Amino acid sequence: MASSFADAHITLPYGGATEITKEITGRQITTERQQPRMARKTLFGKPDGCSNFFSILVTPIVLCRAGAASTFGPIVWHPGKESVIVKIRMGMVGLVTAVLTATSACGSGGSSPKTEAPSASKDSKISALLPQTVKDAGVIKAASDATYPPMEFLQGGKTLTGFDIDLGNALGQVLGVKIQWTNLSAASIIPGLENGRFDLAMTSAQDTPERRKAFTFVDYLNSGSDLMVTSGNPKKISDFASLCGLKLGVQAGTTQLNDAKATSAKDCSGNPVDIQTFQTNDQANLALNSKRVVAVFAQSATNAYVTSVSKGQYEVVSKPYNPALIGACMSKDSKLVKAVQAGIQKLIDDGTYKTIVDKWNLKSSSVATATVNGA
Incomplete structure (x- = not known):
């Protein structure tokens, strides 16, 4: 027939x-x-x-x-x-x-809290710190990889949202300019900063000594990374030593990838972790869901969010590795640094930052001071 x-x-x-x-x-x-x-x-x-x-x-x-x-x-x-x-x-x-x-736990289309993003007022003194080119344009071009809830993701598959987005938009209000967001993969953001396509990136970027060689950070969170597995932990994963010879999912172009390689070399000599890289953290989570990897290594804040919305589908099984500052990333010689630091500090001081932190349940990662390169 x-x-x-x-x-x-x-x-x-x-x-x-x-x-x-x-x-x-x-x-x-x-x-x-x-x-x-x-x-x-x-x-x-x-x-x-x-x-x-x-x-x-x-x-x-x-x-x-x-x-x-x-x-x-x-x-x-x-x-x-x-x-x-x-x-x-x-x-x-x-x-x-x-x-x-x-399945919001498997990807970027997570749930956004009911709380509306807080608004902030322009501060003329801080706005005056902006370079003239930005003042004239009235826009700061920002990049983010919207696959990393609760930091940045697409609500309903359409609307860019998350902690970084709320903080970035509030920063724009303090500076009196519009934040023009572009969503693209983490691996593509660094070239965009280097060639001037973007003024800054707010994308869960960890401030590391290696990255400071090429970029300047204004830090606003502190978070480590940990291992997430499917519920019940069928492979009995507890740390990298228990992953030797097994498949681990990690997003490409991230600090977690570098940390995973280094930790595998240290803890699994002769039988390294089989690290599988994915273009987005969503894809790593989907690979975990379909048993192509036995664990995912990602920022603690992101894994905590994924487990909280997964209805028991996933669990975190390791202590946090390598706590590090997270910040707005700009080119090494960016003229925006002073304005961005002052603007974020203003949001910390007036309580707007706390409102955003509370909205996204990131109190344990919050900071009291917006530092530049950790200092």
Whole structure:
């Protein structure tokens, strides 16, 4: 009997935390979000012969299924729209059940607290510290990787939100300028700062001695990093020594990646941790959820948020590693540093900072002074 086509219209929150499962004649398909690209894609699946999985990469999702009885038709994504139409060629059964599970614990589309972001007033003395080019433009160009709740993520798949976003917008109000946000991967932010595309980054950036060689930080939080596993801790992970020879998920371009490599070399000599890097922290969490890694190493604040909204799906199992300051990152010779430091200190002094800290449950990471490079 001839095969027929069935359309599954799937709404994907852009940048959101999404895992979609469809049951097709007893086989399971899982989709995971990837970073979107600025071109329309129409791709057809091709067997890759890897572990009996049949995979295709189609922006903004990855589709994987076990077996090869069904054949995919074209999968089309239109940039700027929030849906993907998947045509699936099916046999006699002809039944597609599409289930959309928005798992905020697995990605950036987390829940934003009900509390509105506080507003701040312009301080003319602090605003006067801005370089003339910024005064004339009335804009500070800021970068953030919106895959790291509660620091920065896309609420409902659309709206940039999080602690860094609230603090950055309040800083703009003190300085009397607009903060113009751009969302892109952490690995792409550093080149953007170096070439002048962005004036600063507020993206959970840890202030480290190595980074200070090229950048200047105005610090406003202090947080370590820890290990998160699925509930019940099936591999009995407690620290890096218990991860020797096992797969660990870490976001590329982060301090956590450097720390993971160094700690693995120290604690797992001869049997290193198998570190798997991902473009976003969302993807690392999804890999944990699908058992492609046994743990994720990320900032303590982010893992705490993920576990709090996961309804028991994940747990943190290690003590914090390498507590470090987190701050607004600017180029080494940036003329913005004095204004940014004074503006953040103003927010600390007038209580706006505390309101934002309380909103995102980050009291344990809060600071009393906005320092430059930790001093």
